[in-house]
Amino acid sequence: MTIRRTFWVNLILLTSLGVLHSCKRDKEQDPAPSDPISGPTPYVHDAPSWLLDSTGHVIQSPADNPMTLEGIALGRMLFYETALSDDYSMSCGSCHGQEDGFSDARQFSVGTDGSVGTRQAMSTFNLLWDNFLFWDGRAPSMEAQAFGPVTNPIEMRNTWPTVEDRLRNDAEYPALFERAFGSPGIDSVRVVKAIAQFERTLLSLNSRFDRYRYLGETTALTQSEIDGYRVFTREGHCVDCHMEPLFVSHGMRNNGLDLVHTDLGLGGVNNNPSHNGIFKVTTLRNIEVTAPYMHDGRFTTLEEVVDFYNEGVQLGSPNLDNHMIPWVIAGGNLGLSEQQKSDLVAFMKALTDDEFLTNPEFSDPN
Ligand code: HEC
Ligand code: HEC
Incomplete structure (x- = not known):
């Protein structure tokens, strides 16, 4: 008791x-x-x-x-x-x-x-x-x-x-x-x-893009954002590495930032020279508010990032990822128009999730 x-x-x-x-x-x-x-x-x-x-x-x-x-x-x-x-x-x-x-x-x-x-x-x-x-x-x-x-x-x-x-x-x-x-x-x-x-x-997982893409809200995106989504998946080849729905990759990759790798990335961890310059493909969700960009924060705006992908990719970068072949074929210049570039930026900004933030x-x- x-x-x-x-x-x-x-x-x-x-x-x-x-x-x-x-x-x-x-x-x-x-x-x-x-x-x-x-x-x-x-x-x-x-x-x-x-x-x-x-x-x-x-x-x-x-x-x-x-x-x-x-x-x-x-x-x-x-x-x-x-x-x-x-x-x-x-x-x-x-x-x-x-x-x-x-x-x-x-x-x-x-x-x-x-x-x-x-x-x-x-x-x-x-x-x-x-x-x-x-x-x-x-x-x-x-x-x-x-x-x-x-x-x-x-x-x-x-x-x-x-x-x-x-x-x-x-x-x-x-x-x-x-x-x-x-x-x-x-x-x-x-x-x-x-x-x-x-x-x-x-x-x-509650950006305007999600409401458009997964919840069928056709008016959740503007025309420019919808056009940007098209550039993202087609002419820009972005989706090959930043895959929906999380906009990340299953593996780590070299997107051609540098001719000489000062930060070795994965290669610095496993001492495998064929992994030098390989980095995690980070998410593009909320990318509007996570500036500056890349592992060393070298770009301060999304416009700079898009300019890099459009015409700044270093084709001679050691261990360039296979998904960058479209760039090799295009001689390093994707030839996106000013309109396509601004649509692409607009699309990325539609991945902002205010409720989460x-x-x-x-x-x-x-
Ligand atoms: C080969 C795969 C690949 C392709 C294709 C690719 N990316 Fe990336 N992306 C990466 C990798 C890897 C990083 C991180 C690189 C680093 O910091 O060294 C990255 C980083 C970024 C970042 C910065 C992320 C952050 O957190 O700082 C943005 C924004 C971005 N990519 C947008 C795009 C856009 C837009 C396209 C299409 C035009 C594209 N990417 C195509 C692999 C790719
Ligand atoms: C002084 C600033 C600073 C502090 C404090 C800090 N971090 Fe970080 N965090 C960073 C940096 C810089 C990176 C990237 C480092 C790298 O890749 O080598 C990072 C990376 C990360 C990542 C990896 C994300 C990914 O996508 O792979 C996670 C998770 C994280 N931090 C969580 C934490 C947690 C949990 C704490 C507290 C215990 C913490 N951080 C404290 C600066 C910081």
Whole structure:
């Protein structure tokens, strides 16, 4: 009898503490506290049905990191947690801002000590189908990726033991980790798992293009955008590498930016010279707000990008991708008219998803 009563008293105490806690943080967004008996609450993705019906993109998380409401809420806090950086000045969100499509508006990201990197911070949404992350594809999963920035000497410049100590001594995190993982304990593996769970909720699939293409709203695009879509799929050959519906490739490629590769890309990771200059084909969704462009942020506008593809491709670039053969055939000049170029830019801007960029569920919870 006594044990039973203690159990129920504890349950009620835990539950009410949890409720108080979530009220303090964020009334709308926080999930209800997890039930100590059944554990964290499974999360069901809110993806549009066309994604599954017409593109076959199945949504699933790794077996060892199932998504739960509590895990996602924790991951969101950690994504915006400045205690991850050595001097408490920087979170993941500092270089991956929601209004910038979770990318960095600066050409190169800057570390906590002011040191400047050599790559542009890429966006971090629609990544749950990717098994190669970073421009050079060196991380095989979102979990593996999230280990990197914390200790990177040109990013957060911290150590994992320091991060773990800070979170363990925090007034709130120990209970949040327990609710998210069903048992007490804070370590780096749980930190990256929670962050990855949050990142897997970052789906952007509600642009005007989607309403036109997948929901049959014929008036969702202007004539110029529709013409630009045609250039994208035909004369521009863009769709060969930036494939619908995510506008990414299954592989990494060299799109002919340089005659000499100063950044080796994939070749720098696996030391295979035939992979030098090969980079991840990043998504074109929300591309309007993720400037500057390319791995080194060399282009500041989409017009510059289109000019590059139209007439600036380096045909002599070592390891030029097979999908660039149309450029070789055209002698390096696609011959797009001014109208076609501006239509192409207009089309890319129709891939902006305002609902995603302003969704309060993805913002800094503090
Ligand atoms: C100082 C700025 C900075 C901080 C802080 C930072 N990142 Fe990044 N992030 C970058 C840059 C730059 C790249 C590209 C680096 C490369 O390719 O080598 C990147 C790449 C990524 C990618 C790869 C996306 C893709 O399409 O492959 C993910 C995911 C990501 N960051 C998540 C995070 C998370 C999670 C955190 C916090 C733990 C974080 N970042 C902190 C700058 C930053
Ligand atoms: C051979 C495959 C290929 C083709 C064809 C191709 N791209 Fe790309 N695209 C890439 C790769 C690879 C990158 C990243 C390159 C880098 O940064 O080194 C990229 C990057 C981009 C970026 C910048 C993305 C960012 O996050 O900074 C834009 C915009 C873009 N491409 C638009 C286009 C358009 C428009 C076309 C057609 C005219 C096109 N691409 C054709 C492979 C391709």
